[in-house]
Amino acid sequence: MGEHRGPNRGPLGVDPERSILYAQVVSAEPRMSFDEGGIMRQLGIVGSVGKVYLGDVAQAALRSIGTHDSPKFSQEPGFDEQTWQLVCSTDEVTMRISSSHYWGFGLFSRCFLNEIVMEGSLPTRARCAMDIVSSLGRNPWEPFRVRAFERATSGTIQSHTTSWEGLISVARESMSDDIARLQDEVHKMRGIEESADVILDSADEDLNRAREALADKNAPAVERALSRASSSIVRADPKSEMGSMERELLDG
Incomplete structure (x- = not known):
């Protein structure tokens, strides 16, 4: 099954419980570094016992879940500092990432792929996938060696594309619904009070930024x-305590 030594499960995007995504690494x-307990640390921290190349994909993936516990290596790197497995969690999602080479004996960074397994709510997983793609500025499911990537991941390029883009579509629809819901609230509150309209103008500007x-x-x-x-919107709501305070300030 090629040189990939991680779990060979195939890609899985939109699913009620978990998502399994595969990504091409470009930069190591x-x-x-990591300490005796396998906890990932910044390079040079006192108490570190080993070093690891995290890579651009894993860095983007960890950032995508927001504030999280310190990542812990469930499989620490050995001689090859770019072969490892780690786990990281938040209140909403658990992410497991493994790194291994799938061609070229791991001689170059582009020889590696990452498997990203996420468990948690579908909207959260979908937004993570969207953020990873945005952060990388490329399609991570497009490999340097197509056949080797397909063999190593038990998935065709089409299945990888569907998995990633399916999650991105879910995220886009969810966020679009959120924008539409808030926009409706702005429209309903327009014209009730002149002072509130000034605040609602600010809400409109932010909703336009959200669309962009x-x-x-x-x-x-x-x-x-x-x-x-x-x-x-809360500040502009005449029924809210914050809204009352805001209007008192605006009215002088």
């Missing part, structure tokens, strides 16, 4: 813009 950086970020598949930027818009 950043280089990290969604077009760029930038999930974190979408969520930040939606959070700001939601806050503005």
Whole structure:
């Protein structure tokens, strides 16, 4: 089955319980370290016992889940610092990433692939997939060696494309629904109070930013813009305590 030594399960995108994605590694950086307990640390931290090449895909994947526990290596790297397995969790998702070479005996960074297994809510997994693609600025399911990649992952390029793009589609639809819901709230509140309309203008601007970020598949930027818009809507709501305080300030 090629040179890939990790679990050979094939890609799985939109699923009620978990997603299994495979990605081509392009850069071995950043280089990290780990302590005796297998906890990943920054390079040069006192107490480190080994070093590891994390790679661009794993770095993007870990960033995609937001604030998380310290990643722990379930399989620490040995002589080959780019072959390893780690696990990382948040309240919403558990992510397991493995790195191994699938061609060329691991002589170059592009010889490696990552398997990313996510368990948690589908919307969260979908947004992670979208953010990974946005962060990398490329399609991670497009390998340097197609046949070797397909053999190593037990999946055709079409199945890999479907897995990734299926999740991205779920994320896009979910975020689009969130934007539409907040936009409806803005429309319903228009014209009730002049002072509130000023605040709602700010919400409209943030919703436009959310649409732009969604077009760029930038999930974190979408969520930040939606959070700001939601806050503005609460401030403009005449029934909310925050809204009352806001209008008192605006009225002087």
